[in-house]
Structure formats: C-alpha cells, structure tokens
Amino acid sequence: MKSINLRTILAAGVSFFSATSVWAHGDMLTERYQIWGAASLTGYSNSVVAKNEYWRIPGLLMGGEALPISSGVQLDDAYLGGFTRLSDQASVSAKLGIHGGGDGHAATPALMQLQYAYQLPQYDLTLDAGLLEAQFSPIATHHASFALFSEAALMADAFWGRGYHDKGARLKWQPSSHWKFGLEYWNGEAFPATSGEKGGARDVFVQYQVTLQDWWLHAGSYVHQSKAFQRGDARYTTGHTHGTVFSPLPDDVRFSGDSDLIGLSLGMRTPSFSGMRVKVDYEVASLKAKGSVFDSTRSMDYEANHLGHYLTSSVEYDQHQLSYRYERISLENTLTGTSATILGDSANLVSSDSPIRQTIQWHWQVSDGFAWRVAMTQDQSLPEKSQRYSVGLVWKETFLSGR
Amino acid sequence: MRFKEVQIRLGLKTIIKTGLIGSCLALLTACPEYDSKTSVLLPVEGDTDFNWNLPRDVPLPKVPEDNPISEAKFQLGRHLFYDKRLSGNETFSCGSCHLQERAFADGLQTPSGSTGMVHPRNSQALVNIAFNSSTTWANPVVVTLEEQALVPMFGEFPVELGINGDNQDEILARFIQDADYQLRFKEAFPNEADLFTFNNIAKALASFGRGLNSLNSDYDRYVTGDETALSASAIRGMNMFFSEKQECFHCHGGLHFSSASTDRTQMFTNKQFHNNGLYNINGKGDYPEGGQGLFEITGNPEDKGAFRPPTLRNIALTAPYMHDGSMQTLEEVVRHYAAGGRNITSGVNVGDGRLNPNKSSLVPGFEATQQDIDDLVAFLESLTDTEFTTNPRFSDPFLTK
Numbered sequence: 001m002k003s004i005n006l007r008t009i010l011a012a013g014v015s016f017f018s019a020t021s022v023w024a025h026g027d028m029l030t031e032r033y034q035i036w037g038a039a040s041l042t043g044y045s046n047s048v049v050a051k052n053e054y055w056r057i058p059g060l061l062m063g064g065e066a067l068p069i070s071s072g073v074q075l076d077d078a079y080l081g082g083f084t085r086l087s088d089q090a091s092v093s094a095k096l097g098i099h100g101g102g103d104g105h106a107a108t109p110a111l112m113q114l115q116y117a118y119q120l121p122q123y124d125l126t127l128d129a130g131l132l133e134a135q136f137s138p139i140a141t142h143h144a145s146f147a148l149f150s151e152a153a154l155m156a157d158a159f160w161g162r163g164y165h166d167k168g169a170r171l172k173w174q175p176s177s178h179w180k181f182g183l184e185y186w187n188g189e190a191f192p193a194t195s196g197e198k199g200g201a202r203d204v205f206v207q208y209q210v211t212l213q214d215w216w217l218h219a220g221s222y223v224h225q226s227k228a229f230q231r232g233d234a235r236y237t238t239g240h241t242h243g244t245v246f247s248p249l250p251d252d253v254r255f256s257g258d259s260d261l262i263g264l265s266l267g268m269r270t271p272s273f274s275g276m277r278v279k280v281d282y283e284v285a286s287l288k289a290k291g292s293v294f295d296s297t298r299s300m301d302y303e304a305n306h307l308g309h310y311l312t313s314s315v316e317y318d319q320h321q322l323s324y325r326y327e328r329i330s331l332e333n334t335l336t337g338t339s340a341t342i343l344g345d346s347a348n349l350v351s352s353d354s355p356i357r358q359t360i361q362w363h364w365q366v367s368d369g370f371a372w373r374v375a376m377t378q379d380q381s382l383p384e385k386s387q388r389y390s391v392g393l394v395w396k397e398t399f400l401s402g403r
Numbered sequence: 404m405r406f407k408e409v410q411i412r413l414g415l416k417t418i419i420k421t422g423l424i425g426s427c428l429a430l431l432t433a434c435p436e437y438d439s440k441t442s443v444l445l446p447v448e449g450d451t452d453f454n455w456n457l458p459r460d461v462p463l464p465k466v467p468e469d470n471p472i473s474e475a476k477f478q479l480g481r482h483l484f485y486d487k488r489l490s491g492n493e494t495f496s497c498g499s500c501h502l503q504e505r506a507f508a509d510g511l512q513t514p515s516g517s518t519g520m521v522h523p524r525n526s527q528a529l530v531n532i533a534f535n536s537s538t539t540w541a542n543p544v545v546v547t548l549e550e551q552a553l554v555p556m557f558g559e560f561p562v563e564l565g566i567n568g569d570n571q572d573e574i575l576a577r578f579i580q581d582a583d584y585q586l587r588f589k590e591a592f593p594n595e596a597d598l599f600t601f602n603n604i605a606k607a608l609a610s611f612g613r614g615l616n617s618l619n620s621d622y623d624r625y626v627t628g629d630e631t632a633l634s635a636s637a638i639r640g641m642n643m644f645f646s647e648k649q650e651c652f653h654c655h656g657g658l659h660f661s662s663a664s665t666d667r668t669q670m671f672t673n674k675q676f677h678n679n680g681l682y683n684i685n686g687k688g689d690y691p692e693g694g695q696g697l698f699e700i701t702g703n704p705e706d707k708g709a710f711r712p713p714t715l716r717n718i719a720l721t722a723p724y725m726h727d728g729s730m731q732t733l734e735e736v737v738r739h740y741a742a743g744g745r746n747i748t749s750g751v752n753v754g755d756g757r758l759n760p761n762k763s764s765l766v767p768g769f770e771a772t773q774q775d776i777d778d779l780v781a782f783l784e785s786l787t788d789t790e791f792t793t794n795p796r797f798s799d800p801f802l803t804k
Contacts, residue, residue, distance in 0.1 A: 059441060296671065296673065297665065297670055297671045297672070298670065330437035330439050331439040331440075331441075332437065332441075333440075334441075334442045335442065335444065336444040337445075337668075338446055338462070338668045339462070340444060340445055341443055341460060341462070342462055342666075342668055343668075349441060350441045350443070352438070352440050353439055354437075354438065354439040
C-alpha cells in the first residue's frame, strides 16, 4: 500500500540536509601520485543486537559486509591508499583498509582496491580493471571515513551487503563533464552474487550532474544483475568455533538464483543563502530475487520483491552540517513448497515488518583533515525498536603527493 | 547573441529550479512505502486429517507410498502392538518392552525377549520415531518403521517376539480366527485380498508408531510463548544446551532433539551416528563385544562406538541411558559429557573413553559447576510430555476392554 510519508515532509520542513560524501581523496586528474590515510572512530551508546547475537533483519537474506555496530568505541574503518600515474593515460591506485567487524569479529586489514585505469581521451573512455569499488550507486561502497554518516545506508546493507568491491572491469564513457555512462562486469565475489560458473554480476549505470548558477544537481540510474549459486550468509562464519560462548550460528540456509536491482538516485544542493546551503540526496532501489532457498536437506522456491529508499537532507553552514536521514525498506517474500514454513523460519524470511531507520547528525569539519560528528539514531531494522547515540571523529591525511 | 545566451541560461535555471522543487515535492509526498509481507504457499497434503498428535505448523513425517496412514491402520497397529499373541509363545508383545508410562522405554538396562534371551541394547523410547532417519541404535540400512517392525518379530540374535518359520502360520491363524481382527484388517487394508500377512502386520505396527508423537512438554509451551512454563534453572539449562560451549544441540537439536531426524519437507535424509566416548577398551577405540555400533554393519574401524543420537523428548522417563543402559541417571549422563567421555579404570571394559580415537569432535567436554549440571538436568526434565504418556489413544486397548 502506498502512503504519504509524513516524516519526510517534516524532515524537509526543518531542512536538515547532507552530502553523501563529505570528502574525496586524491584528484587523479591533477596529481601525479599521492599517498593518503583516513580513519573513522566512533563511540556508540548501544549495539544493534545483543552481545554475541547475530544481526539478521527479518524478511531479508543478508550477507556481504553488513555487520552491525556494537556499543563502545569502535574503529569504523581505516585506510591507507594511494595512486600513481604511470603515463598520461594510465594510472594505478590501491587501498588497504580495515572495516569494523562488529561484535566479536576482529577487524582484519584487507586490500579493498587495486585498480589499473587506462584513459582514451580521444574517445572519452576510461577502462578500469582489477579489484574495483563499484560506482553504480552513490552508496555502492561505504567508507565511514569518507561518508557523511558513520553507519552505512540500510538499503546498501540489505541489498548488496554494504560495500561492493570485487574483481572486475569497468568501462566509463564521459562525453562531457555532465554525463557519465558506465558498464561494470564483476567476478561475482561480492554479495549478492557468487563467483564461478553459475555466478557472476554486472551492472550498467548512467549519471548526470550539472552546476548552474551555484545550483548543483545530480541524477543517476542503474541496473545491476547478479547470479548466485549456493550463496550463504558468510558474515559470521569466521566467528564460529566450537567450545566458545558465542551463540549458535544461524542455520546454514543458502540461496541459488538471480537478483536484479534497479535504482534511481537524485541529489541537489542550493547556492549559498546568507552562508547557508541546503542539500538533498534521495535514492530508491528495487530488488527482485528469484530462485531457491535450501539447507542440507530441504528446498523451497523463493521470490523476493523488495523496495528500499533513503532521503538525506542537510543544511550546511560554514563548517557545520546538520543532517537528517530517513531510510525504509519494504520486504515482500513469496515462499513456495512443502518446506516453506520451516525453511522460511530458519532463513528468517517470514516477516511483515518494514525496517525503518532515522538519524539526526551534527557534523563539524574542524579542519581539512579532522571532523567530529554527533548522531542520534532511531532504529527499527529489527522488530524491537532501539535508539542509540554516537560521537565520532574522522581523520584524513595526505602523506605525500606530487604533480 | 550574448543577450540570447542569458535568456537561455535563465530559462534553464527556471526549468531546473522548477524541476528540482517539483521532484523534491514528488519525492517527499510519494516516497514509495509498501507494506512488507511474506506469503507462504504450501502444497495440499493428503493425510493432514489424520490425528498425528502434532501442532499444525510442524512438518509431517515421511510416509511410504505403499503404506499410507489411516486411523484404521493406526488402531490395528495399536492392538497388535499390545497383543501377546504376536509372539511365538504368546508371552510377549511389543508393549512388553515399550511401556507408555516410560515413554515406551522399559526402565531396564537391557531387556529380555520372549524366550529369555537378553538383548544387548537398551530398549529405545518410542517417541517421534516417525521422524527417525534410521530406526535402530546403529543400523543405517533399516530406515522405515515397516522394515524395523520385522526385526523384533523375526529376529534371532536376539530373539524378541520369537516368530519363525515353524510358528508363523500358527501366529497368523490366531488373528484370522479373531472376529475383531477380521474387521480391523479389512478396515485397514480395504483393497487387499490377502489381509493376514506379516507384511500387513508390519505396516499396521509402523502406522501406530508414526502416531506416537510428543510435542507437548513444558519446553514446548515455553517456546510457544508461555514464559512461566520453565523454571529459572531449566531456562539456564536450555541456554547451555543450545550454546556452542556445551555443544549438546549439535547432536540433539531440532524439533525432535535428534540430528538424526527427517520429515517430509526434506529432500535428503540425514543419517547420523556418533561415538560419544563411552568406552575405549585397551585404548584402541573398542566397545564391548556386541555393542560396537555402526562398525557391526559397515566393518569400518572408524565406526566403532558410533550410535544414532536418540531423541531427548521424555528423556527423564527413559532411564537407564546410552545404547547399553550403562548410565542410571541424567546427572550421570551430563557429567559424562562434561568430562568429554567416560574413564573406566577397572573391570573388563577398562579404558579411557575420553581418549577414544573415534570420539566425535562434538564431545570435547566442558567445565560445569554443580549448578550447571542441575540446570541442564532441569532442562532435560522439562522435555517430559505427560499428555503423551497418559494419552488413552496410545494405551493398551486390552486393558480397557
């Protein structure tokens, strides 16, 4: 049932606006090389789930890197990255990172990106290959160090497991400064896909942005298709050892089938009015999945028709940003077969709740390399509503650069 | 020319502003918000009207195609189960070793058959046996209750009911001559010309066994919402039971508290056999002769001491425990698992079961205080279903006639 969203109207009324990314590192167009670092450290008043419990949103098959935040001070992420131009056309960039692992799961450094880029300026083409971070959506990857909020968008957690990075290739065509067309082809190691003969993923996106008399407008759209074969929820696998006090792992329920994602993103930022700017970002995505869900002995047909969206509005004044983010996911599942009841239960797919999350945040960019953020989040991603507060700091530094 | 450009820019600006404002308003007033829902589509089953003694949302057991369940067959099986005429010397029935008040176990370490021959195995409780992925203590080949029913009837090592080639016609004649059985066999097998066969007797006994289902314990009431159904001790015990520290649920998990369970929603049958470190004779992993478990069927030395994990439903009523009835109390059993096996220091079975080379990795042992042990026992006791042990539907019909 479609309904008017009063909360978003109220949100717009108080005009809390934001930017998706408050800082972008490295300008590969002007720099010859650069080495940089960034980190985000946040203290949270509450965990999303109880200690030693697993974050499983009812109605969703989750996976990827979508681990919950936990109470106390947590390293959201930390990165060491850099790039160097090999020639006028070619460059190499790399990013080593640590993602906060959630309760009981140690964060371990991992290579997030190792990308070779080759430009063909005469055709306005760029080819990227290697271990890439996806660009189909403004929130395709989440890095707390670079994002406005420390917590990833709920929709990203739900639909592509938070951060989409995988081995693959990307072809971008940028015929003007306004338009960008992209084609990404993935090995399939990133949720919701699996790699191998029966897996894989690909996407196509188009983005448009223009600045006119200080009005900035962005629009983008994407289609992402993935195939999965016997995909499980590997988020907690490393936390399972016999003889520990950790709760029993959720049943090993797997999915084989196709997932199609279609999304639309819009953004705008106003000119400065008396030193104040207003910014709005909106994204909506539809996820349709079709296949089978099974455990070691049971199987059922599964169809999902989910819809997720978020609206972030910010008001920027000087170095301060006051932001409000509203997120909601509608989950529709159809489970068919003799095992539907029992498998639906063990896969945590039976639900009539729509996860909702609202966040209000004050972000203060103290200096180029240092920012504070204070946030309050009302979380209804699980049936039990919860509220948490967070205080965090974001650091970034360019260690070395040259033209 | 310059003037025109300005006009165009202003026009664009107006268009963009209008578009932005319009888009935002459209977004804000019509953010797509569909209600979440899950539709569960189940195929229609043919035998859901049968009284399975199961809650409606529990998957039903598998039933062989050649032996569909019916109330008439269940009742015929119930009569045969308790009828001593089904033994060679008319002194024994299935019910002699499977007593309802003991959840269809018998309270003996190992029972004797109709001829006095002692059985090497403890009488199993008959609780939710329709869901067993294999039916005996350690035989992966006997998977249906129809196959199993023939074992006590015709078994020679040991003799149980004592039916053999010499007396089988006489035994069948006992039922043929009984008017009540004439009627019951006709109702149970309406389309068959040859009613009185051991095959049909096995089918009827299997049908009775399939109806012996127990899911009405304090634990069941607790998990379905009655928070007062379990004591604080039992709740603590439950949390330990389902934790990775104690590991109990790995072998005794699921609805039927046995990982060796199956139901009709499952494509594959999960047969499981585990060595729990009960013996380690001479340090070589041996179990006492006649009680070597799965090894006796497969001949694989690694299968020595491997037995099917039985259901724990009504476990408080089925002492003594283990395949050979060598443990008398639940506390003894819990201590055994806490120790990670049994160390026998004297006698013919001397050996440290904790070091049995075939012992399951799921029996690592764990630290437990007396309170922990009491709590685990309290939880196991909460699996008792008195409705099951007193239900007239499962009782001896000859006592009420």
